Amino acid sequence: MFSTVRPAIFICATLIGLSAVYVEGTVPAAPQESDVVVVKMTPERTFMPEKITIKVGQTVEWVNDDKEMPHEVTTDPNIASDPGDVSIPDGAAPFDSRLITGGKSFRRQFTVPGLYRYACPPHENDGMLGEVTVTK
């Protein structure tokens, strides 16, 4: 009697164990693509969309869609043509992409909530400005 019950219990325990491993295995270790929000840099010297709202932990990828001209993303007041065009929340560090040539991109993950106002220094005077709002 017991000799037939025990293997059945063992098999059940094994199946539960396997399903637990399976569920664990489906949790992604790397950020999912949905965690990346794309902003395009256009030949019209604009960021598209100009303003976005994301959640803490998400990444923004700026893609240069302009074959003719490199563009840049900076929140650094020392790099912006007009320091008043850029700002970051308290506790955040300024960043700069350097020039991004056509077809290339730059990624930045946001871990501090708040408003980030950024600029493309070469085209700042043409109004090439953007905003990222990071919510908790």
Ligand SMILES: [Cu+2]
């Ligand atoms: Cu630009």
